[in-house]
Amino acid sequence: MFNKGTVSSNGEGLECCYYFNGDLANIADNLHAGYNHRYHYLGREPFDQTGTAPYFSHYTNDVLPYIRCCSTRSDCDEYFIPYRPSQDCNGYQPPRPDSGSILTYPSFGSMLGGGRIFIQGTCFDNQDTVTCKFIDAETGPEVPCQYEDERTVSCVVPWLLRIGRVQVFLSKDGGMTYGYRGIYTAVSVDEVTEDIVSKARLEYDDDLKRYTVIWRADALQGHFFDIDIVLYDDYDPTNLEMVNIANDRQFETAEENYEYLVPVNFEVDTSKLVGVVRVMQGNEPNGDDEPSGNNDFALYIWSDPFDVSIFYEDKLNLIKWCSSWSNLDGRAFSSDGELRCPCNLQTALVDRGRFEPSPRCSNTIQDSCSDDNGIVHCVRSSSSR
Structure with missing residues (x-):
């Protein structure tokens, strides 16, 4: 699986997937194949308008519709594929061989x-x-x-x-x-692994019928933590709604993981689509067992983005949502003709200047590809030509 890694002239992206024999897969034949991305995961300047935010615009308008609208073959055929088709390799040109302060460390981390x-x-x-x-x-x-x-x-x-x-x-x-x-x-959020930084995660407790925030005990020092759910709105990327669900909450020492149940009364506006969980070091108490009040240097970790409809599933009509999305966003998509998939897996692996492994399914990431769909690797676009 490869994603196109630099942005095309109109801000689009592309994912291309390949079978074990090296053939290019099409989403019309295999739901696990790659497809056109209306918004590139890198975003584009000025980064403060609809469709410009790095990764979140892509997740909101490309990944989330796939999750919601391709749960069945028939729904995907009707609501998704016409607006996010796979790209073929007609017109693809293989790469040509090329001739041969202050220091920050670590020098990389989550966006x-x-x-x-x-x-x-x-x-x-x-x-x-x-x-x-x-x-x-x-x-x-x-x-x-x-x-x-x-x-x-x-x-x-x-x-x-x-x-x-x-x-x-x-x-x-x-x-x-x-x-x-x-x-x-x-x-990028989807390329942050435990090797880079620990992550929080949301898990559903079948017995309690509630979601639990879980993070490794060694991810953050201390015993007091703030937990927030940050809601992202692609129509106003710079206006993040931060909903606090735990403030300076004390946790007993744990050997492996800390866990916190999302409150029963937690509600999310049904207009919100994407969220991330933030777990932050809280104010440790001073000698009087009162919080210190100094959080200037508090560290924090994030979860992966998730579909916030998990908190309002009973109010979500998927068919109605997918139909509305395809009518509104589908009309906005038209390929600019720049994006073409490499015709086979071997070429996709060689074309490193314009394509890179896609975190959704890559032979470089263990167990990232499903075992039963025949797809072994995908790439995403990293250049416009």
Whole structure:
């Protein structure tokens, strides 16, 4: 499975899937095949309009409709495939062979932020007021830095909603000037693995008929945690609704996992489509057993995005939703002719400049492909030609 990794001229993406014999698969024949993506997972500037947010616009408008509308062959044929067909390889041109500050570490992490990075490259004094801005020195999100030693400061990466290399700007005078810069790489949500950062997850408890937030006990230090469900709206990507379900909640020491039941009275507006869970270090108590009140350097972890209709399934009419989606979004999609799948698996594996393994199904990720559908690998687009 390969996804196209750089954005085409109109912001589209593409996924191509292949059988074991190397043949290109079509979603009309195999529901596990790849298909056109109305919005590329990398997003596109200015990143604050409908369809431009990295990964979330793609999940909302391409992944979620597939999940909801392709549960059966007939529904997929009627509501999804006409608007997100597979792309053939007619016109595909194989790649031509080519001739032959400040330091951040770790130098990469989730596009959603939450991890600590250490920064070196100049000398620091414990009296310096050090801050960092990401993406843009004028308008980018700003976070305070913590003194580690005369050569090192650290900060918590903010919510970036960008994929790829972003600039990091450092100030030693409280943000008056940003004279130092470096590079940090933001990784797409679907490419964040436990090797990069621990994740929270939602699991359904059949006995209690409720969802549980679960995260590894060693993922975050402390015994007090904040738990939020962040709701994403593709029509207003910068306006995130954060619903707190636990604030400075104390947990007993656990050997493997912490667990928290989502409250019974938790409700979500049925207009909301996509959510992510955030688990954040809470305020640890001071000597008087009261919270310290300082969360500037609290770390946090995220879940994968999920369909928030799990909290309002009884109010969701899937056929009506899919019909509405295909009428509205289907009309907006028209291939620009730039995107073509490699004609066979061997070519797709070689064309690394324009295609990369797709996390949905890849021979590089164990058990990511279903065993019974014949698909062994998919790629997604990483360049426009």
